[in-house]
Amino acid sequence: xSVDPAPSTVDETAARTSGTATPTGSARRRVPLAGLIxxxxxxxxxxxxxxxAPFQTSMLARMLIFALLAVSLDLLVGITGxxxxxxxxxxxxxxxxxxxxxxxxxxxxxxxxxxxxVVAAFAAVATGWLAVRSHGVFFLMLTLAIGELIQQLAESxxxxxxxxxxxxxxxxxxxxxxxxxxxxxxxWYVLFFAVLGFTVIWAVSRSPFGAALRGIRDNEPRxxxxxxxxxxxxxxxxxxxxxIAGLAGGLFASQQFALVTPADLGFTTSALxxxxxxxxxxxxxxxxxxxxxxxxxxxxxxxxxxxxxxTLVLGIVFIVAVYSLRNGLAGLTxxxxxxxxxxxxxxxxxPRDNEATTPDPTTPDPTQATSAVPxxxxxxxxxxxxxxxxxxxxxxxxxDPPRHADDPGERRS
Amino acid sequence: xxxxxxxxxxxxxxxxxxxSLLFILAVGLSLVFGMMDVLNLGHGALYxxxxxxxxxxxGGVSSWSGFLTALAVAAVFGAVAGLILSVxxxxxxxxxxxxxxxxxxxxxxxxAEVISIIFGDDVQNVVAPPGLNESIQVFGNTYxxxxxxxIGVGAVLxxxxxxxxxxxxxxxxxxxxxxxxxxxxxVGVDNRKVKAGVFAFGSMxxxxxxxxxxxxxxxxxxxxxxVLLLALVVIVIGGLGSVRGALIGALVIGQVESLGKALYxxxxxxxxxxxxxxxxxxxxxxxxxSRVGAG
Numbered sequence: 001x002s003v004d005p006a007p008s009t010v011d012e013t014a015a016r017t018s019g020t021a022t023p024t025g026s027a028r029r030r031v032p033l034a035g036l037i038x039x040x041x042x043x044x045x046x047x048x049x050x051x052x053a054p055f056q057t058s059m060l061a062r063m064l065i066f067a068l069l070a071v072s073l074d075l076l077v078g079i080t081g082x083x084x085x086x087x088x089x090x091x092x093x094x095x096x097x098x099x100x101x102x103x104x105x106x107x108x109x110x111x112x113x114x115x116x117x118v119v120a121a122f123a124a125v126a127t128g129w130l131a132v133r134s135h136g137v138f139f140l141m142l143t144l145a146i147g148e149l150i151q152q153l154a155e156s157x158x159x160x161x162x163x164x165x166x167x168x169x170x171x172x173x174x175x176x177x178x179x180x181x182x183x184x185x186x187x188w189y190v191l192f193f194a195v196l197g198f199t200v201i202w203a204v205s206r207s208p209f210g211a212a213l214r215g216i217r218d219n220e221p222r223x224x225x226x227x228x229x230x231x232x233x234x235x236x237x238x239x240x241x242x243x244i245a246g247l248a249g250g251l252f253a254s255q256q257f258a259l260v261t262p263a264d265l266g267f268t269t270s271a272l273x274x275x276x277x278x279x280x281x282x283x284x285x286x287x288x289x290x291x292x293x294x295x296x297x298x299x300x301x302x303x304x305x306x307x308x309x310x311t312l313v314l315g316i317v318f319i320v321a322v323y324s325l326r327n328g329l330a331g332l333t334x335x336x337x338x339x340x341x342x343x344x345x346x347x348x349x350x351p352r353d354n355e356a357t358t359p360d361p362t363t364p365d366p367t368q369a370t371s372a373v374p375x376x377x378x379x380x381x382x383x384x385x386x387x388x389x390x391x392x393x394x395x396x397x398x399x400d401p402p403r404h405a406d407d408p409g410e411r412r413s
Numbered sequence: 414x415x416x417x418x419x420x421x422x423x424x425x426x427x428x429x430x431x432x433s434l435l436f437i438l439a440v441g442l443s444l445v446f447g448m449m450d451v452l453n454l455g456h457g458a459l460y461x462x463x464x465x466x467x468x469x470x471x472g473g474v475s476s477w478s479g480f481l482t483a484l485a486v487a488a489v490f491g492a493v494a495g496l497i498l499s500v501x502x503x504x505x506x507x508x509x510x511x512x513x514x515x516x517x518x519x520x521x522x523x524x525a526e527v528i529s530i531i532f533g534d535d536v537q538n539v540v541a542p543p544g545l546n547e548s549i550q551v552f553g554n555t556y557x558x559x560x561x562x563x564i565g566v567g568a569v570l571x572x573x574x575x576x577x578x579x580x581x582x583x584x585x586x587x588x589x590x591x592x593x594x595x596x597x598x599x600v601g602v603d604n605r606k607v608k609a610g611v612f613a614f615g616s617m618x619x620x621x622x623x624x625x626x627x628x629x630x631x632x633x634x635x636x637x638x639x640v641l642l643l644a645l646v647v648i649v650i651g652g653l654g655s656v657r658g659a660l661i662g663a664l665v666i667g668q669v670e671s672l673g674k675a676l677y678x679x680x681x682x683x684x685x686x687x688x689x690x691x692x693x694x695x696x697x698x699x700x701x702x703s704r705v706g707a708g
Contacts, residue, residue: 083511130690134697137452137510141649142693145686148642152682267638271518278515312526318519322505322512 045191049184058256059300061187063293064194065251070276070292071285072244075201077274078283079210080237081217082132085140085270086147089127090242092154092265094120094249096161099170099260102253109175113193113250120246121239123150128238132231147270154262166261173254183256190251197247202285204240213237272299275314279321281330290329423554424675425668430560430629432667433567437622438640439647440574440659441495441615447591447654448611451502452510455517457641458524459494459616463487463623464632465528468537471627480542480624487620495616499609521637529634539627546628559628566625570618571660578656587611591654643670646689652699661700 045064049057073087094116101112127146134142154161161167172179173189180186204210215223216230224230253260263269272295280291295314303310418425442456470483498517505512540546541559548555578584589597590607598604623632630636647666651658669688674681692700 077511083514130694134693137446137653138649138693138697140452140510140514141645142690144642144645145689145693148686149683149690152686156679156682267642274511274515275518278511282511307530309526309530311522312530315519315522315526318522319516322516322519 042195046188049187054183057183057187059296061183061190061255062252062300063296064190065248065255066273066276066296067289067292068194068197068248068251069245070273070280070288070295071198071201072241072248073273074277074280074282074285074288075205075213075237075241075244077277078281078285078288079205079217080213080234080241082139082234082238083274084131084143084241085267085274086143086145086150087241087245087273088267088269089147089150089265090120090124090245091249091252091269091273092260092262093123093150094246095253095258095260095264096154096167096249097246098250099167099253099258100160102170102173103167107171107174107179108177109173109189112173112254113247116246116250116253117243118246120249121243124239124242124246125235128235128242132234132238144267144270147265147267151262151266154265161260161262164262166259167253168259170253170258170260172256186254186256189254193247193251197244198285198289201240201244205285209233209236272314275318275321279317279325279329281325284330287330419552421672421675422552423556424672426551426556426560426564428668428671429664430563430567430667431670432664433564433571434622434626434629435643435647435667436567436660436663437570437618437625439644439651439663440656441611441618442644443648443651443653443655443659444587444591444611445608445615446648448587448594448608450506450510450513451517451608451612452514453498453502453517453612453615454514454641455498455521455524456616456619456644457637457639458521459491459619460623460626460640461525461528461632461637462490462494463620463625464539464627464630464636465532465537465623466490466620467539467624467627468532468632471539471542475540475543475546477542483624483627484621487624488617491617491620492613494620495613496609498616499605499612503605503608521641525634525637532632534634536631536633538631539624541628563625563629574656575660643685646685649689649699650692652701655699655701658699658701 045060048060052060069087069091073084076082076084076087097119098112098116101107101115105111131139131142131146155163158164172181173186174180175185175189180189205213212223212228212233215226216228216233220230249264252258252264273292276291276295277288278291279294280287280289282288294317298313298317299310302313306313438456438460442453445451445453466487467480467483470486471479498520501520502513502516505516541557545559545562547558549558549561550556551561576584578587586597586602586607590602590604590611594604597607626640630640643666647662648659649662650665651660651662665688666685669684673684677684
């Protein structure tokens with residue numbers, strides 16, 4: 001039950017979802033509308049280079065790339081409940097990989113991107129194998145440490161990465177032997193793969209696998225007692241998120257005059273991605289994409305007008321978003337539709353999004369269990385400790401027998 | 414062995430000085446997290462405020478009056494900022510770490526940008542007060558007197574904090590809040606007051622650390638992020654909510670930063686976060702974190 005990071009996942013997950021998805025009444029009414037909006041947005045985005053100046057087009061390409069990074073982080077933060085402060089590391093790994101492949105091997109269309117996805121996925125498996133054992137703030141710290149370590153590696157391995165000067169001179173992407181020299185073509189290239197990456201994450205979040213991730217987010221002991229292995233699901237989620245972040249990084253390196261620097265995989269980039277998720281609304285997937293656009297807009301468009309103090313505005317947006325947009329921009333729309341789960345105050349993570357309210361027949365609805373969990377204001381400490389012990393002794397390859405009874409009792413009440 | 418010790422004596426002293434500074438910085442962060450589950454990512458910004466207050470009041474001139482004024486002003490600024498942060502995070506209690514972390518990160522971004530607007534982006538040097546701004550002989554090595562004083566100040570503050578936490582009734586209240594704040598609240602103590610007090614105290618120490626660290630690190634943009642990461646590493650290694658853990662974490666990281674860089678320059682940049690990752694993997698709750706876990 002591991003997710004293959006390679007692009008072939010699309011077919012697999014799509015097949016799985018189409019076979020199982022049975023929208024309930026309320027969802028059936030909403031889906032066509034959402035689909036129409038998505039289609040309209042897609043057409044609008046595709047038409048952009050025809051009407052907009054090259055500078056704005058490349059700005060929009062950067063927004064798409066950052067949006068893909070934010071959406072992949074949302075898979076971790078919003079769907080799996082693992083807030084990561086080091087997600088930019090995989091973005092940077094993808095960017096460096098794609099840049100190096102294009103520079104020293106071939107710039108032929110999907111090869112640098114595939115390399116970026118594969119290498120980022122490997123990095124995510126290796127580091128995630130350690131990281132997903134920890135919980136809450138410790139996960140935050142461990143991912144921070146991993147991100148910083150990878151940034152240090154990029155800085156000190158200057159023979160390959162160019163060190164602090166960054167990796168420059170990346171050739172333009174070639175499609176069918178022709179280098180993409182126009183901004184508009186590069187934009188379409190970015191748009192195509194960004195939409196592909198977004199679709200993968202959306203399909204995964206709608207699949208039974210995504211439902212299991214949400215279940216783990218909401219009530220891990222219960223999922224374990226139902227026979228799921230949280231470690232393996234979380235690792236798979238972490239890997240997929242890392243792979244998509246790598247795809248975003250690969251797209252970043254295929255922009256015109258791309259320059260990849262160690263700052264692209266550092267704390268600031270990770271924090272901005274987290275900001276985008278928070279502003280947009282964790283768990284909704286489309287919210288973080290808009291949040292990312294807002295972040296790039298403030299930083300790159302309005303920032304120069306403010307003498308480079310766009311960060312000041314970002315900080316204020318941050319503060320306002322935390323207070324007033326309880327579930328981000330996405331929360332503005334979804335609160336109208338549903339209130340089936342426990343009241344938002346009781347939920348440790350932002351409330352689940354639309355999809356979760358349409359239970360999948362093949363998986364038990366994990367969100368039902370939430371109402372039984374007392375709000376403990378943060379992480380229930382005993383629960384964490386239980387995991388450290390359980391998971392620590394087990395490799396990812398071993399079979400995980402269902403755990404019973406004692407788990408819920410462990411929890412502090 | 415003695416030869417090795419003599420060779421690296423200066424590095425070890427440097428490590429102690431950095432460790433002292435880190436302890437002053439990190440102890441407040443650790444207590445606030447341990448007590449209230451608030452991960453204050455604005456802690457580095459408080460240090461930055463202190464650093465620029467030190468620059469403002471000494472102004473590149475070595476004087477005791479300026480330095481002491483800077484310490485007092487930074488302490489007041491820090492305490493007030495801590496109270497504000499405490500009030501600001503109050504509505505977010507129960508909404509998980511992420512919202513609080515994001516809020517304090519937003520505050521940190523704003524503070525750092527405002528400082529950079531006021532003072533510009535140049536690196537500013539802060540001069541140690543007279544008598545401490547020269548080097549002295551220590552066992553045959555020349556060493557800046559200020560850093561020795563910093564070690565002394567760090568040791569004194571560590572003892573004071575330890576005495577307050579372990580020996581006074583106020584300290585007992587704080588320890589009890591770290592272990593089980595619901596229980597403390599059930600026996601009639603207003604949690605918010607304890608939290609505000611600890612927040613103000615910890616933030617005051619962070620701002621004071623900014624002034625104290627001025628002659629060593631100066632005042633520059635981006636320093637807040639550097640010290641925040643160092644402080645986070647310290648408290649995670651030591652264990653969240655533990656004063657002893659913060660002290661030992663600070664001393665360990667001080668040596669990693671100084672002796673480690675002197676001995677293994679090629680690996681120095683990996684050691685800091687390598688140490689963090691290693692501790693988290695081996696002991697997921699930090700070296701002295703069990704007490705929090707028991708809560």
